[in-house]
Amino acid sequence: MKKIIFLMMLAIASVSLTSCVNDDDGYYEVPNIVNTGQITYKNVTFPLRNAVVSDIEKADGGFYYSVVLSQYPVPRDGRLNGPYLYMEIFQRGDLLFNGNYITNSNDRGLDYIEYFENPMMLNNVPVTGSGTLEVYDNQFDSGNLFLENYFDGYDRSLLNSAFSIRDISGSTLTGNFNGLFLFNQKYDKSVSLMKADSSKVERVKTGKRRQVN
Structure with missing residues (x-):
């Protein structure tokens, strides 16, 4: 014994x-890191525990990213329970990633927004009509997204985020996230590689999702 x-x-x-x-x-x-955050829309609140930031395109004198916030990891195909907030942002090439992204800004722009609850995913995109709630880009009026990538004392890369987005009816989608995240990087973001006159580039906003899969 x-x-x-x-x-x-x-x-x-x-x-x-x-x-x-x-x-x-x-x-x-x-110490372990426990991701924290929540999202609230029309008096319904969900926790946020998952974040993914991805390069989409290098164009218009800067970089386009997608930002996805959810309660659970997003499957490529299948049902996603809980919230799914998808945003596309633009970072002018001579600026850093950290900062406020605002609707209709040519510096740090919040260009595209979708919000779903409990959608079915197909090739990383929500299937229209599959969610219990679906709010598309043309139903949002304006918004502000704060993003900060920082490192803790153990050199772990973290994301701090807060957002407030207003729809055309006057309701506000608000929330925050802090914790570990996935960053899918394709481009070198060295400021020295971008032209100094990138602030003069006029961007064309199509109102369509750039990242399709």
């Missing part, structure tokens, strides 16, 4: 050591 107890204690000690980091001063534990 004593031998069994000893082996159990040894196994627990081994697991504990794997969750520690070794430095010059010895071992220290790295």
Whole structure:
């Protein structure tokens, strides 16, 4: 019996050591990160625990991204439970990513917005008519999205976000997110690679989703 107890204690000690980091001063534990956030629309609130930022296109003197916020990881195909907020933003090439993205801005623009609840996904895009609630870009009037990519004391990349978006009826979609996120990067964002006159570029806003899959 004593031998069994000893082996159990040894196994627990081994697991504990794997969750520690070794430095010059010895071992220290790295705390887990719990993503936090919520989204509220028409008096209904959901938690937000998942965020994905992706490069879409390098054009118009800057970069286009998609920003997806949801309660659960978004499947390529199949049912997604809970909220799905999809936004496309534009970052002028001589600016940094962190900042406020605003509707109709040529500097940091919030260009496209979709909001679904419980949609069916097909090739990473919600199927029209499949959600319990669907609000499309032409039903939103204006909005503001704050994004901040920062690193914690353990050099982990995190996203801090807050948003307030008004629809054409006057209702407001609000929320926030903070935590680990997935960044799908395709382009080098070095400011020195972009032309200094990028602020003079007039962008064409089509009102259509740029990222289709």
